[in-house]
Amino acid sequence: MTGFHALIGVEEAVRRVLEFVPVKSLEVECVSLEDSVGRVCGVDIVSPADVPEFDRAAVDGYAVRSRDVSGASATNPVRLVVVGTSFPGDDPSLLPEVAENTCVEIMTGGPVPKGADAVVMAEHCVRVGGYIDVLKQVHPYQNISRRGEDYRVGEVVVRKGTKLRPWHVAALASLNVTKVPVFRKLRVGVMSTGSELVEPGTKPRPGQTLNSSKPMLKALLAEHGCEALDYGTIGDDFNLIVSRIREALTNVDMLIVTGGTSVGERDLVPEAVNAAGEPGIIFHGVRMRPGKPTGVGVVDGKPVIMVSGMPVAALIGFTVFVKPLIERFYGAVGEPPCKLRARLSRRVTNLVGYRSYMRVKVVYEDGEYIVHPLMLTGSGLLSTLTKANAILVIPEDVEGYDEGEEVEVELLEKPVRGGTEKWQSYTTGLSH
Amino acid sequence: MTGFHALIGVEEAVRRVLEFVPVKSLEVECVSLEDSVGRVCGVDIVSPADVPEFDRAAVDGYAVRSRDVSGASATNPVRLVVVGTSFPGDDPSLLPEVAENTCVEIMTGGPVPKGADAVVMAEHCVRVGGYIDVLKQVHPYQNISRRGEDYRVGEVVVRKGTKLRPWHVAALASLNVTKVPVFRKLRVGVMSTGSELVEPGTKPRPGQTLNSSKPMLKALLAEHGCEALDYGTIGDDFNLIVSRIREALTNVDMLIVTGGTSVGERDLVPEAVNAAGEPGIIFHGVRMRPGKPTGVGVVDGKPVIMVSGMPVAALIGFTVFVKPLIERFYGAVGEPPCKLRARLSRRVTNLVGYRSYMRVKVVYEDGEYIVHPLMLTGSGLLSTLTKANAILVIPEDVEGYDEGEEVEVELLEKPVRGGTEKWQSYTTGLSH
Numbered sequence: 001m002t003g004f005h006a007l008i009g010v011e012e013a014v015r016r017v018l019e020f021v022p023v024k025s026l027e028v029e030c031v032s033l034e035d036s037v038g039r040v041c042g043v044d045i046v047s048p049a050d051v052p053e054f055d056r057a058a059v060d061g062y063a064v065r066s067r068d069v070s071g072a073s074a075t076n077p078v079r080l081v082v083v084g085t086s087f088p089g090d091d092p093s094l095l096p097e098v099a100e101n102t103c104v105e106i107m108t109g110g111p112v113p114k115g116a117d118a119v120v121m122a123e124h125c126v127r128v129g130g131y132i133d134v135l136k137q138v139h140p141y142q143n144i145s146r147r148g149e150d151y152r153v154g155e156v157v158v159r160k161g162t163k164l165r166p167w168h169v170a171a172l173a174s175l176n177v178t179k180v181p182v183f184r185k186l187r188v189g190v191m192s193t194g195s196e197l198v199e200p201g202t203k204p205r206p207g208q209t210l211n212s213s214k215p216m217l218k219a220l221l222a223e224h225g226c227e228a229l230d231y232g233t234i235g236d237d238f239n240l241i242v243s244r245i246r247e248a249l250t251n252v253d254m255l256i257v258t259g260g261t262s263v264g265e266r267d268l269v270p271e272a273v274n275a276a277g278e279p280g281i282i283f284h285g286v287r288m289r290p291g292k293p294t295g296v297g298v299v300d301g302k303p304v305i306m307v308s309g310m311p312v313a314a315l316i317g318f319t320v321f322v323k324p325l326i327e328r329f330y331g332a333v334g335e336p337p338c339k340l341r342a343r344l345s346r347r348v349t350n351l352v353g354y355r356s357y358m359r360v361k362v363v364y365e366d367g368e369y370i371v372h373p374l375m376l377t378g379s380g381l382l383s384t385l386t387k388a389n390a391i392l393v394i395p396e397d398v399e400g401y402d403e404g405e406e407v408e409v410e411l412l413e414k415p416v417r418g419g420t421e422k423w424q425s426y427t428t429g430l431s432h
Numbered sequence: 433m434t435g436f437h438a439l440i441g442v443e444e445a446v447r448r449v450l451e452f453v454p455v456k457s458l459e460v461e462c463v464s465l466e467d468s469v470g471r472v473c474g475v476d477i478v479s480p481a482d483v484p485e486f487d488r489a490a491v492d493g494y495a496v497r498s499r500d501v502s503g504a505s506a507t508n509p510v511r512l513v514v515v516g517t518s519f520p521g522d523d524p525s526l527l528p529e530v531a532e533n534t535c536v537e538i539m540t541g542g543p544v545p546k547g548a549d550a551v552v553m554a555e556h557c558v559r560v561g562g563y564i565d566v567l568k569q570v571h572p573y574q575n576i577s578r579r580g581e582d583y584r585v586g587e588v589v590v591r592k593g594t595k596l597r598p599w600h601v602a603a604l605a606s607l608n609v610t611k612v613p614v615f616r617k618l619r620v621g622v623m624s625t626g627s628e629l630v631e632p633g634t635k636p637r638p639g640q641t642l643n644s645s646k647p648m649l650k651a652l653l654a655e656h657g658c659e660a661l662d663y664g665t666i667g668d669d670f671n672l673i674v675s676r677i678r679e680a681l682t683n684v685d686m687l688i689v690t691g692g693t694s695v696g697e698r699d700l701v702p703e704a705v706n707a708a709g710e711p712g713i714i715f716h717g718v719r720m721r722p723g724k725p726t727g728v729g730v731v732d733g734k735p736v737i738m739v740s741g742m743p744v745a746a747l748i749g750f751t752v753f754v755k756p757l758i759e760r761f762y763g764a765v766g767e768p769p770c771k772l773r774a775r776l777s778r779r780v781t782n783l784v785g786y787r788s789y790m791r792v793k794v795v796y797e798d799g800e801y802i803v804h805p806l807m808l809t810g811s812g813l814l815s816t817l818t819k820a821n822a823i824l825v826i827p828e829d830v831e832g833y834d835e836g837e838e839v840e841v842e843l844l845e846k847p848v849r850g851g852t853e854k855w856q857s858y859t860t861g862l863s864h
Contacts, residue, residue: 033632037651051814054639089628091639109628109741111639150815157818165844166655167817170648170743173632174814196521196541200465200605207486207523207543216602219469223598309541311602338770382483382606383582385599386589412597 007285007292009396010320010355017296017321020282021303023328026183026253033172036164038225039182040330045158050148051174054092055112059143062103062125062132063116066142069134077126077133086110103132112144119143150174161331163225186329188322189252190217191231193241193260193269194309199233212382213258213307213314220318224326236260241272249276249302253329256322259309261293273297273304287354287396291316311382316357338411340390342369348392349400359388360409371409389413439717439724441828442752442787449728449753452714453735455760458615458685465604468596470657471614472762477590482580483606486524487544491575494535494557494564495548498574501566509558509565518542535564544576551575582606593763595657618761620754621684622649623663625673625692625701626741631665644814645690645739645746652750656758668692673704681708681734685761688754691741693725705729705736719786719828723748743814748789770843772822774801780824781832791820792841803841821845 008016028042057063064080072078080103084096088109098104098115106112106119117140124136151157157171158164164180172180197211198204211233221228231248234240241260248255260269261284274280277299284295284306290313295306303325307317342362350356361372371392374384390409394400401407440448460474489495496512504510512535516528520541530536530547538544538551549572556568583589589607590600596612604612629643630636643665653660663680666672673692680687692701693716706712709731716727716738722745727738735757739749774794782788793804803824806816822841826832833839 033647034650037654052641087628088626089640091637093638109626109641145813150813157815163845166648166651167743167747167814167844169651170644170747171814171818173644173647174642174743176632176635176642178633194520194541196519200608201610203608205523206525208521209484209541210606210608212602212605215465215605216598218466219598219601222469311599311606315599315602339772381577381582382599382603383589386603412599413595 007287008283009287009353013283013286013294013296013321014324016282017303017325020279020298021296021325022298022301023325024301025331026186026329028181029184030179030181033169033178033180036172036180036182037166037169039164039180039185040225040332041158041160041162041164041168042181042183044156044160045172045175045177045181047151047153047155047157047175049175050153051150052145052147055147056088056145057086057106057108057110057112057119057143058145059119059121060108061106061119061121061123061143062134063098063106063112063119064103064134064138065098065100065116066118066138066140068101069118069120069137072134072137074135077135079128079131079133082127082130082132084113086113117141117144163330163332183330185225185227186254186326187229187252188221188226188326189229189231189248189255190214190221190258191244191248191255192233192258192309193236194233194258195235197233197259197309211309213309213311216311217256217258217307217314217318220315220322224323225330226326231255236268238268238272238275241268242275245272245276245299245304249299249304252302254302254322254325255304256318257304257306258314261295261306261308267293269306270295270297273299273306276304288316288320289351289354289356291320291357294321296321312359312385315385339408340369340411341406341408342371344401344403344405344407345370345372347400347403348373348394350394350398352399353396355396356392356394358392358394359384360390360392361388362390362409362411371407385412439719440715441719441785445715445718445726445728445753446756448714449735449757452711452730453728453757454730454733455757456733457763458618458761460613461616462611462613465601465610465612468604468612468614469598469601471596471612471617472657472764473590473592473594473596473600474613474615476588476592477604477607477609477613479583479585479587479589479607481607482585483582484577484579487579488520488577489518489538489540489542489544489551489575490577491551491553492540493538493551493553493555493575494566495530495538495544495551496535496566496570497530497532497548498550498570498572500533501550501552501569504566504569506567509567511560511563511565514559514562514564516545518545535566549573549576595762595764615762617657617659618686618758619661619684620653620658620758621661621663621680621687622646622653622690623676623680623687624665624690624741625668626665626690627667629665629691629741643690643741645741645743648743649688649690649739649746649750652747652754656755657762658758663687668700670700670704670707673700674707677704677708677731677736681731681736684734686734686754686757687736688750689736689738690746693727693738693740699725701738702727702729705731705738708736720748720752721783721786721788723752723789726753728753744791744817747817771840772801772843773838773840774803776833776835776837776839777802777804779832779835780805780826782826782830784831785828787828788826790824790826791816792822792824793820794822794841794843803839817844 069078083102084104086106092111095113104113118138126133192214218228281297294317297304307314390411392409501510515534516536518538524543527545536545550570557564624646650660713729726749729736739746791806
């Protein structure tokens with residue numbers, strides 16, 4: 001019980017992960033378009049053809065030769081003969097050609113007939129039986145979506161490493177890609193140690209604690225596109241921990257171990273990681289709060305991440321070390337964090353030399369956002385997460401922030417709006 | 433082909449949705465803890481007991497009576513007899529009582545024995561055989577996580593309407609809740625109309641177009657926690673559209689229809705919605721770009737959302753009208769949008785009276801974020817979405833923004849960083 005031998009800073013810890021954790025590239029598998037959302041694209045996907053494959057009308061109107069209507073205006077209309085109609089889906093080769101002083105009625109998305117080089121909007125024409133009077137001139141290619149305008153043949157449409165979202169699905173559908181090559185899911189094991197822990201669903205004896213960190217970590221892994229494998233909750237038994245670590249590593253790409261990573265007498269995990277294989281621990285103990293006992297090891301070429309058994313510290317350990325490793329395995333960049341600048345309702349302090357991850361609640365009050373730091377006494381306090389809607393990171397060289405100071409926080413959930421009808425907020429932009 | 437009868441603004445359109453779309457509350461079903469992530473909590477979940485159920489050590493050290501070590505310091509240490517040890521998981525009733533001038537060695541998470549009211553950190557004690565010398569005083573309850581500190585019995589831990597995230601899973605696990613009451617998934621149908629459309633996986637004839645909007649909308653619905661039901665792609669056949677709408681509405685809570693909603697000759701959907709049932713269309717035609725032909729109807733108490741068949745316009749229609757309706761059905765507030773303020777690389781203009789949703793690319797260049805508007809000619813241009821990483825909303829009363837002006841954009845994906853090692857960005861905060 002003498003404390004960590006050598007605490008290191010967050011930057012140094014990340015540097016060591018970069019240097020010592022080998023990242024092998026994942027195999028590529030094909031999934032249906034429907035199942036591809038949230039997966040990471042495994043190859044550069046190239047357009048096999050021009051999209052669209054032909055010139056199309058971008059508006060409803062009349063396909064014309066732009067030189068025929070040069071100078072047309074309301075006071076000087078140009079009369080054209082309507083020789084046919086183009087609907088979306090019509091075969092371009094079957095449409096009548098637009099010769100001098102003729103036009104073809106055309107609907108949005110309809111193929112532009114041969115001879116025409118522009119579309120006059122319906123609003124700028126007056127239909128008179130088999131003729132139209134054009135009231136406005138158009139320049140060449142006006143109101144036309146041109147062949148290859150979306151994608152040219154051979155162009156990369158979705159890059160390897162892209163996390164696929166609904167609009168990528170639309171792009172792939174437009175290329176007629178129905179089997180999507182994606183990286184196989186990263187397999188990540190989660191095991192918990194601690195003789196005091198019992199699994200949810202069983203009744204704890206006095207003094208025992210329900211294991212809440214393991215289900216949370218499994219949910220986080222699923223959210224980050226990984227397959228989570230459960231290696232159970234085991235007691236503080238050195239040999240059992242070593243053999244379970246070895247067993248897990250035969251099957252997973254990465255292993256997360258919770259608990260047993262502080263410096264008390266029963267904190268056996270770091271020793272067990274060293275015993276499980278070479279090179280073992282690459283660091284143990286980080287100047288961060290919560291999460292000081294976080295550590296990383298490498299066993300037989302695979303990373304083993306040791307996080308606190310306390311749920312809040314486990315969450316921070318996951319975010320700082322596991323999440324970027326997942327993104328490295330996939331060669332991908334994840335979702336952007338949601339950040340907000342707002343003023344602090346009270347002073348917060350930091351232990352200089354440590355990076356603090358403070359749980360805060362952001363509330364919209366009297367026309368501005370206010371950051372309320374939550375009172376807290378321990379890294380086990382789940383209520384600071386379920387009551388918080390944002391995290392304030394205080395860097396190592398900052399002693400704290402004053403009441404009223406503007407800080408940047410990372411949102412976990414939508415800020416609370418005091419008394420405003422929720423719906424209203426949607427009407428001000430794309431969403432709010 | 434005469435244009436919309438009466439275009440309305442986005443605010444007015446949303447107001448009509450609020451007024452005319454009935455929202456019935458969804459039934460509650462129970463799912464396993466594992467399957468609860470991403471679902472919406474269906475009841476207020478109340479703590480059945482204090483969490484933690486007993487006072488616990490928040491650090492490794494010695495459980496003491498604070499008055500025994502009052503005034504202790506390095507120059508004036510206080511000696512206590514060590515009468516036992518408390519490990520996490522120990523039954524509090526079996527631990528020795530801490531009497532005057534005694535203490536119990538205690539590990540983080542271990543129950544605080546009867547008689548003790550504080551924990552001295554191990555670093556502030558010197559162990560001498562069966563004694564310790566305490567070098568620092570503690571105040572009552574220092575370094576103790578108190579009974580009920582996380583949640584008091586009867587306290588609401590997760591509110592009805594909360595979209596469950598991994599930390600809620602941890603909180604529910606700590607209450608031993610393994611069957612979670614959630615709202616059943618909202619069932620949303622998607623059908624496409626347009627004789628020119630073919631389903632991905634079939635080879636289009638010349639002039640035909642692959643239906644890319646339907647798979648995108650299904651993916652969006654899945655991302656927003658809904659069950660998407662596919663009602664196919666059908667031609668521009670009025671009677672078929674009416675009967676398919678009626679068929680879908682016997683099974684879904686909401687229906688999205690793509691295409692056939694402009695004002696060309698074959699734009700049959702608004703008429704079909706009116707024919708399908710009462711009251712029919714509540715608006716059709718909105719002053720927004722893209723997405724002008726968007727409309728909403730109500731048939732037999734269920735909303736029917738008509739969006740453009742063009743994928744970009746369909747995405748904006750989804751975000752502005754469908755997403756808030758989903759949140760209303762669940763009584764939930766969704767994820768916060770990710771916003772960023774940055775400078776424009778060139779001037780952008782807006783048609784006053786319309787709300788524009790402009791696709792932009794945000795790039796980190798020379799130490800700051802720059803917003804590059806993408807050139808575009810039509811709402812069908814998927815490339816503006818796969819190349820864009822953000823949306824800039826320009827309100828109705830704004831003519832545009834100048835080059836160099838600071839604007840707020842909503843991020844779709846992480847901004848591109850020119851030449852910076854990706855990993856570096858993670859080291860500056862919680863994530864970046």
